[in-house]
Amino acid sequence: MPSYVLLTLAAAWLHALSFTLAKRLWVYSRDPFQISILSQLACGLLAALALPWAGFDAVAQMPGTLAAIGLTVVAGQVFFILALRHGDASFVVPMLGLKLFAVAGFSALWLAEVYEPLVYLGAAGAFASLFLLSDGKLRGSLRSALFVTAAAILYGITDVLLVRAIRAGISPLEIGVYSLIVPPLLTLPISLALLPRRWRVSAPFGRALAIYAAAQIAGMVFLMIAFGLAGKATIVNIVQTSRGLWVLVVVYVMGRMGLAGVERLTGAQYRTRALGAALLTGSLALAILAHR
Incomplete structure (x- = not known):
């Protein structure tokens, strides 16, 4: 392999862990924008610790690309939050899998990256499996569908820009560090003005943010490599869509441990998600074997 x-x-396992940990942040705050901004800031602060190794050459070499990555991340997150505001998570999260097709389209356009038809068939199967991994429920408004489609397109552009930067000679460490630092730098001035008096963080909330950020950054390191x-x-x-399978495992383990803020699944949900996991596994195997 x-x-x-x-x-x-x-990386998918670590991001499944960080996604589940992000859901636990609701135990400490009921403000989605505060959670979004603080979690992004926590990742940026931890990533900044690696600046002595990453250096500043990337800023001089590709300032426009780094700014574009930061802007697409921020804009994508805004649209994702708006989609969750107007639709159920069981609709929005699987729909975010449209990012696969955005990446495929922009990769073909900007990176001349084309695959055998079986690879795209595997991508379609992986996308379909995400609905089963979310219990096969589709409850969302047209507005939420438009917002999540915009988020998927923006996140897809982000990944293509990351690969373009790596192909141009930026190291995975450099691009990983700056993709985490630039977004909070862009949003911090606006956040300070729009969200006054929302910056007080309790010690338990701070620990939860730090653990989330550590898992998110570790996954980012593997992904950039x-x-x-x-x-x-x-x-x-x-x-990376295998994250949907890992989330199922992480939720089950954390639920058995009795951790607060982790969803409890019924037997029917586990059976439906097991079918999704089987479809996902087969689709990934098809795509990988066809690509080789």
Whole structure:
């Protein structure tokens, strides 16, 4: 199995963990914008610790690309939050899988990255599996569908820009660090003005943010290395959909541990999501084997 696949699987597991930990942040705050901003800021602060190793060459070499990455991340997050505001998470989260097709389209356009038809069939199967992993429920307004589609397109552009930067000679460490630092730098001035008196963080909330950020950054490290080894965006994104399977495992384990803020699943939900996991596994295997 190619090393980039193993690294992407590790990144998917870590991001499944960070996603579940992000849901636990609701235990400490009921303000979605506060959670969004503080979680982004926590990632940026931890990533800044790696600046002595990452250096500042990337800023001089590709300032426009770094700014574009930051803007697409911020804009994508805004649209994602708006989609959640107007639709159920069980609708919005699977629909975010449209990012696969955004990545495939922009990769073909900007990176001349084209695959065999079976790879795209595997991507379609992976996308379909996300609905089963969310209990097969589709309850969302047209407005939420438009918002989540915009978020998926923006996140897809972000990944293609990351691969373009790596191909241009920026190291995975550099692009990973700056992709985490630039978004909070862009949003902090606006956030300070629009969200006054929302910056007080209790000690438990601070610990939860730090643990979330550590898992998110660790996953980002593996993902950037995978992008560097593969040199392609689409196949890595297809493998990254395994995050949906890892979320199921993480939620089950955390639920058994009795951690607060973790959803409890019924037997029917586990059976439906098991079917989704089987479809996802088969789709990933098809895409990887066809790509090789």
